[in-house]
Amino acid sequence: xxxxxxxxxxxxxxxxxxxxxxxxVLDVRGLEVGVSVKANQTGDEDIKASVSHTNQKDAAEIDxxxxxxxxxxxxxxxxxxxxxxxxxxxxxxxxGRRTSAPVVxxxxxxxxxxxxxxxxxxxxxxxxxHAYNKGxxxxxxxxxxxxxxxxxxxxxxxxxxxxxxxxxKWLELLVEFYGxxxxxxxxxxxxxxxxxxxxxxxxxxxxxPSRDRIGRRVLTLTGSWDVKKYxxxxxxxxxxxxxxxxxxxxMTQRDGLVFVMRPAxxxxxxxxxxxxxxxxKRLVAASPTRYSGFHICLPDEPVYQFLKQVCVxxxxxxxxxxxxxxxxxxxxxxxxxxxxxxPTHEFPSTxxxxxKTKNLNNWIKFRIKLDEKRxxxxxxxxxDCPDLNSIAIRxxxxxxxxxxxxAFRSYLRDREEKREQARKNTEKQRVVxxxxxxxxxxxxxxxxxxxxxxxxxxVTDPDEIRTFVATSLRDQMKRSKAQKNLMVQKSxxxxxxFLSGPSEKKLKRGDSSDKSGSSGTAGM
Numbered sequence: 001x002x003x004x005x006x007x008x009x010x011x012x013x014x015x016x017x018x019x020x021x022x023x024x025v026l027d028v029r030g031l032e033v034g035v036s037v038k039a040n041q042t043g044d045e046d047i048k049a050s051v052s053h054t055n056q057k058d059a060a061e062i063d064x065x066x067x068x069x070x071x072x073x074x075x076x077x078x079x080x081x082x083x084x085x086x087x088x089x090x091x092x093x094x095x096g097r098r099t100s101a102p103v104v105x106x107x108x109x110x111x112x113x114x115x116x117x118x119x120x121x122x123x124x125x126x127x128x129x130h131a132y133n134k135g136x137x138x139x140x141x142x143x144x145x146x147x148x149x150x151x152x153x154x155x156x157x158x159x160x161x162x163x164x165x166x167x168x169k170w171l172e173l174l175v176e177f178y179g180x181x182x183x184x185x186x187x188x189x190x191x192x193x194x195x196x197x198x199x200x201x202x203x204x205x206x207x208x209p210s211r212d213r214i215g216r217r218v219l220t221l222t223g224s225w226d227v228k229k230y231x232x233x234x235x236x237x238x239x240x241x242x243x244x245x246x247x248x249x250x251m252t253q254r255d256g257l258v259f260v261m262r263p264a265x266x267x268x269x270x271x272x273x274x275x276x277x278x279x280x281k282r283l284v285a286a287s288p289t290r291y292s293g294f295h296i297c298l299p300d301e302p303v304y305q306f307l308k309q310v311c312v313x314x315x316x317x318x319x320x321x322x323x324x325x326x327x328x329x330x331x332x333x334x335x336x337x338x339x340x341x342x343p344t345h346e347f348p349s350t351x352x353x354x355x356k357t358k359n360l361n362n363w364i365k366f367r368i369k370l371d372e373k374r375x376x377x378x379x380x381x382x383x384d385c386p387d388l389n390s391i392a393i394r395x396x397x398x399x400x401x402x403x404x405x406x407a408f409r410s411y412l413r414d415r416e417e418k419r420e421q422a423r424k425n426t427e428k429q430r431v432v433x434x435x436x437x438x439x440x441x442x443x444x445x446x447x448x449x450x451x452x453x454x455x456x457x458x459v460t461d462p463d464e465i466r467t468f469v470a471t472s473l474r475d476q477m478k479r480s481k482a483q484k485n486l487m488v489q490k491s492x493x494x495x496x497x498f499l500s501g502p503s504e505k506k507l508k509r510g511d512s513s514d515k516s517g518s519s520g521t522a523g524m
Contacts, residue, residue: 071313079320093256094293094321096213096341101154101254113153114146116160117167124164131171135183142184143171151288154253169286177237187244188371189364195234196241199225200364203355205242206348207363207385213341213403215251215388216258216292222349224264232275239283245367247288251387256292256321258342262329262349263298263307280314291318295336300326343401362454369453383456386447391439392456393468394449404444411439412476419473432470436462439469 079087092098126133135143142148149167156162174182178191192200199205204225208218219242225235246257284291296311298304312319323340325332329351333344348356366384373380386392391408392399399405415435422428446459446468459465 075312075319099255100292113158117163120161120164129168131175132168140183151247151253155290173286187241189367196238199230199238203357203360206360208346209359209385210343210346212258216255217246217249217252218258221261236279243287257289258293260295291321294322297325297332366455381458383447389443390447391444392447412473416477432466435469
């Protein structure tokens, strides 16, 4: 234990691959190379001004474009200054090929990190922790909850000093936008006001019901909203609620959140608001989760340049995870699905731009049920988004591309021959039981979709598990057989085509202009 150091490397250090807690892991907190002071002046400054006046309609407007001018050039320069190794690791993280979290996370390591974070909180000046001190005076247990604090530790990749600052900033936002009660417990769906609920149900913001290829949650922003109807405070409260929900997922805490932005042109109006930009920076600096993938999907038109410019400025040090896609919607979805491992089939919009809310309504039902159980301290086993340890059982093929389901089908293919050799029912059952035991030994569990409730529930009945495995094995054998038959048929057709003479080919096409004299036969 003497060799484990929770306090991270010097920010100016370019190579962090040798850190004892982060073997071969990219430092996601900032660039590994020195960048001019312009970076801090442009997009990384700490926003200290309060925005309690966000409801004021007569607030003076400023030219946001002037504030963010040159940020795109700076962003590209920062990426160029990275070493080839760091750029390759960064690209793998964004594409979901590797994690940006420590390879192994132990209970002892987490305990040390929590202890260091507490010391850093105590060392902060009172001017930076008004809300924290208010929580201490009210004897709040929530602000000392290890599960709550670990989100900030993981968001800062185990840097306790930065985690302490992020934690106190988040508490300030909770008090400012929700009130003192938010220091005593987690946020509930019922804490949202009428305006926030209306904005949520419009479906602009939605968490996908599936994860990307390495298990990260995916949050989407589709279209836009009425800026006059939903002010900055309303949008901020809703974003904070989503951030709280995402932070409950340990896998996303470790690996970061993937954000996919598919805005409408009207979003330019919202981005032009000074308070929107300032609040965006405050949220990025305080949220208990970090970004490890930020995709901006928009047409390659000058009118959208400003929107991209503001996003790059708002994300600060996390802007290195931004990827801009300017292709058609179909091409963009293909790239996101195949190159970045994002479940685009779950995107909440149609080809005509209409926003779909079916998954959103199921998710809202799930959150309400979860909050009810938490308030009464009763156990709740519902699952809104199966993780990478869960084989999901759901009709309709909606979870066909779920990574554990793909791994399960691959495992079944390896057992097809053994199943075909089994002649007696007892032998077939023995094969199924072996598969069940081996899959469970690999750490997988089974969950099934409850269409009535709108979420997944664990499958614990052994008979139900064996039935599912037996059915899945039978279906996999049918698919393999059909695929083999199709390949044989294609091969036979190809062979017939190449072996047939020129006149026969033209006869098949009904061509009567054959010079070899077979034209008379074609009409018979």
